[in-house]
Amino acid sequence: MKYIVPLIILLAVGTASCNKMLDEEIVTNVTDDFYNTKAGFQTAVNGSYVSMRNFYSTERGMTLTETGTDIITNGSDGNFKFTSQYTSQLDSRYDHIREVWNSFYQTINTCNVVVDRADKVPDLEEATKKKGVAEALFCRAHYHFVLMQMFGAVPLRLHENAEIIREAHRDSVSAIYDAVINDLLAAEAELPATQAEWGRATKPAAEHLLARVYLTRASSPQAKAGDYANAAKYADMVIKNYGFKLLTDVGQVWAQGKENNDETIWAAQYTTDPLYGYADNNACRFFLMQYDVLKGMKRDLANGTPWKRFRPTKFLIDTLYKDRVHDVRYEKFYTTLWRTNAPVDNLKMGDTAVFLPGYDVPDAVIATKPYMLVPPRLYTEKLYPSLNKFADALRPDNQASGVRPFIAMRLAEAYLIEAEALMMDGKKQEAADLVNVVRWRSARIGATPAETQANRDAMTVTAADMTIDFILDERGRELVGEQLRWFDLTRTHKLVERVKLHNDEARSNIKLTHMLRPIPQDQIDRTVNEFPQNPGY
Template sequence: MKHLKIYSFFLFSLFVVSSCGKKYLEERMVSNIGDGYLSTRAGFEDALKAAYSSFRSFYATERGMSLTVFGTDTYTRGSDGSWKFVNDYTAQLDARTGIINEVWSDFYRAINTANAVIGRADQIPNIDQATKERRVAEAKFIRAHHYFILLQLFGGVHLSLEEVRSVTNKASRASIKQVYDAITKDLESAIPKLEPDVKKTDWGRATKPAAEHLLARVYLTKATSEAKAPDDYAKALQYAKSVINNYAFKLLPDYAKVFEQGAGEINDEVIWSVQYTSDPITNSTGNNAHVFFLMEYDVQPGMQRDVANGRPFKRFMPTTFGLSLWDRSIDSRYEKNFKMTFFCNRPGTYTIEGRSVTLNAGDTAIHLPSRELTREEILKRPYLVITPSRYTEKLYPTLTKFLDPLRPDRTTFEGSRDFLAFRLAETYLIASEAAMYVGNMAEAANFVNAVRRRAAYPGKEKAMEVTPSQIDIDFLLDERERELMGEQLRWFDLVRTGKLLERVRKHNPQAAPGIKDFHVRRPIPQTQIDLTDGGAASFPQNPGY
């Protein structure tokens, strides 16, 4: 296995980890650790590895998915789940929302652990200078990433860049510019010290291209914020082009291969991923993304739940607009993103469309055609046909890129596949958007066409290309979703481009009645306000909540 496998470590106790093996980060569980341990070489290394565990709190979890996939133009609520109000933007979306509190607290714990690694580095014995600088750079990458997510969710947040060793109730909200300054400073100082490639050593650690990709995304987002600077787009383009041109990354010829589980998770397109594992002892709650996007296939004629088709939680349903994004005659990504046919795994005789149909193992049991069919056409098919007009909150196209057929059984929730957080296709799309805004439309077209040509059906590559005159922010937003659907970027993309309100109101009927102007920010957790000396006067809530 290859995974960076970790538990949590914070300040003086909880769990810590240690290194073992040559190809990945391993772990051991140790409890009741005192403060002095963090100042040892082993504790220093363990604390950093534990800081990585906080990525698992956000990526491929219900909290992270609900805050980034739900309530957008392309995904709305399915029939089940406790967080439908996040999609609907009702009054329940408030300062007491559990998933918001969890991201806040988990990220701040990790930030303080990263602060400890950075602050104590010079006192750690028996560590060479290059290794020490590299570990500090990794901690800065983690800290910058977490502040960037918090900034996008909440706006200005408490900025802590030194380790807190005792309980304090002093906190305040830094300005958006101050937080951006801290993020960019961390990443720009980390980049020269990070390794360019760790595939054969410690896969899962932050690398130089991972930090450059993140910094390109940061500058692209900063460019539309109140902290914007005239050179933000130029810097986003600079860092994106560095990732594209200066390393061995390349787009895989087949879009579907990017998401192959197992060996495919370390491929030439993956810049950095959040590590999960098949070891149930060390996987914590695991990668949960495999359950959220599935329709209720398992109670339909000829079907029962199995490992390959997944455990259908029916949380996220694609909107009509979301399903309309692809030109399915030339773009293979619809076919490779969605499951259109289910094959019988529960043989028997069933009543379908008022007639008796016998299904044998392996027969087509369910088909979701991309167009409407006449009643006569439907009756010619000896299986359940679900046309677009028949979609419900339980029956809709299933996004397949997160399925986990390597789970040990059909009920296992703790998935083992990595979450591909940064991949080269997004780098190209960042570069295209940045090039557009600096006025180089030909370069913008070249970058987006590289992604589109890869997505084309064989022989359709030329038809997939677009001209510079076709490119604007709406086209690029659509293209990002054609490529990156479900990958925890959409809410952020719509907010940073000023399109959240417009597009949700136009394309998400469940969310449209509830969304208000202030919903471009999430509410500050009430516990943070209540525990701060001075309360709301010292730590004000976001407007509207």
């Protein structure tokens, strides 16, 4: 293909002694033969993970997967509001799609180096070879799957590019699904249940991704008999076979320093080590309102650096999180209270400076408060409840990028995948039972067991509640911000419908064209044969 791919792309993946994260030695000035050695093989395996950090917790990854949906719209800042609003600027010249496309194909080539050369490396232990190839297959499948969801038919690259090839062809979506599933099945067969270095692919991570892939194909034109059953099967294996547990407190799932918890299946790795820092790890900034210009407030690490990129839609706050009596997820996931950190006038250190109560308050009441009281009718592109899942107080300073890992797969989603698959296969009561496990975990703990049970009862759903829209609502409540929403809406063919219903900024522009992203123009321009663009771009 004309897409120019270096023989191998290697970047540091990082180390952290507290988490035993994926460890990679930086290698420079090496020849191609290095990758035919045991050290080179392991370096290439580690390099297979590089593009996870190009995508997860980055502005490009977040913009392409969260904003412009029914639950997240644009804030006041940033150069890419057109993605959220689906204006004419969302075209083939768009930086983020080019960056994801280029990075993923470069790292797919690294994965292919591992797969193609494994049998040629002298004295490579069989167990090391099998595990390394399995990790590379997991990564290759992941990249192809994301590319296919975004762009549809894309080039399927299953062998190393040893030279520049000037042609590229879009392989069928059906062939890509088959290749992704084959890679994941092969990886699942060889990967261990756990890894000493956190962040490496594992058997349950491969099974979780298989469940996602089968669920996605099941509602596509490429659907095969048994796809929903397979999605349910692999999700159920993740739930039952590895000792994962839903945390009692849903607010602790994303607690900094505790990301490697009983609920986490797989996470993209970052670190506090400046040698391995990554400037694009900025999820901690994107969802924050502009608190730092308000009375009694200044910017600090605890409150974060407010870039005001993404804000919740009215639908998310007022409808999906309407129940705040029994369900604690809104109060756990969203910051609505800021305490004074820059004393002024009658605001002392630690006093309430800003409060967003989530319900309407008369102007007369607002006027009596020494602090800023902001009911929903006064929300703006700069002033809104702020998602706090990615809060990062361990950055070295306010200008530094994030250092925490990004949880890309967790157990709550496995429950919701299995529930959706069973529902689509007509097993609605079994689906409701699984959804209830997730919902009951988030029921408010009462003063007595009876109060707790009453809250659970209030959150209990039945077979009659099981529709695709309800599942999407529940995924929105639970998984908001976790780089899944645009994929959820496109795979269920609900993107246009739900954005028109629930996103004020995007509803007038979105159309069926936007079910896919535009192919990057440089890919089209650098290919000697005709490389067709997606319809409508």
